[in-house]
Amino acid sequence: MTTSTKTATGTFGVRSWDEGPWAEDDGGRKLTHARVTSAYEGDIEGAGTSQSIMWYADEGHATYAGFERVTGRLDGRSGSFVLEGRGTFEGGVAATTWTVVPGSGTGELTGLRGTGGYRAGEGQAAVPYRLDYSFD
Numbered sequence: 364m365t366t367s368t369k370t371a372t373g374t375f376g377v378r379s380w381d382e383g384p385w386a387e388d389d390g391g392r393k394l395t396h397a398r399v400t401s402a403y404e405g406d407i408e409g410a411g412t413s414q415s416i417m418w419y420a421d422e423g424h425a426t427y428a429g430f431e432r433v434t435g436r437l438d439g440r441s442g443s444f445v446l447e448g449r450g451t452f453e454g455g456v457a458a459t460t461w462t463v464v465p466g467s468g469t470g471e472l473t474g475l476r477g478t479g480g481y482r483a484g485e486g487q488a489a490v491p492y493r494l495d496y497s498f499d
Contacts, residue, residue, distance in 0.1 A: 368497045371437060371479075373405010374489040385416070393419050397429075407494065409435015415448065425452040430464070437496070442470025448480075455485040461494065474499035 378400045387393035394416060401411040415429025427450055434443040445467035450459035460480040468475035477496030 368495055369438065371406035371494040371496060372492065373403060373407055374491050375401045375403045375407075375411065375481075376488055376490065377401050378410075382417075391421060395419065397427075399431075401431075403433065403435060403492075405492075407433065407435060407437050407492070409433055411446075413446075413448070417452075423453065423455075426450075427452070437472060437475070437494075440471035442468060442472030444468045444472050444475050450480075457481075457483045457485075459483075463494075463496065 380397060380399050382395050382397035385394040385396050397415045397417060399413045399415070401413070403409050403411060411431045411433045413429050413431030415427050417425045417427040419425045427448075429448050431446045431448060432443055433446060435441070437444075445464040446461045447464050448459050448461050450457055458480070461478060463475050463477040465476065475496060475498055477494050479492060479494035481490050481492040483490040
């Protein structure tokens with residue numbers, strides 16, 4: 364049985380970003396791989412570690428996909444869960460949609476389901492997020 368849907372909001376900040384080239388063509392288009400750590404505040408309290416692959420059409424336009432493991436607390440429950448993220452970077456803004464990977468919740472977050480995301484300006488220190496979630 365699924366419980367009612369709730370909404371988690373707050374902010375996160377990037378603590379480290381390590382991005383390097385993977386492949387590049389003669390036209391300057393490239394694939395990169397990034398390892399990122401983040402700190403979450405608000406309804407999600409904790410830390411995230413992600414790995415993403417990005418394809419840059421040029422320096423100002425990218426499409427990306429990756430996974431982030433978030434460890435901490437949500438709705439007074441502790442544990443971890445994995446977010447699948449997909450998005451674009453254009454005009455200095457990253458727009459990302461999240462889906463909680465089914466079955467990824469641990470501890471008191473077992474059975475977590477949800478979707479959400481964020482919009483972040485380049486260099487933004489505190490990025491607002493939203494996650495609409497429920498528990499099985």
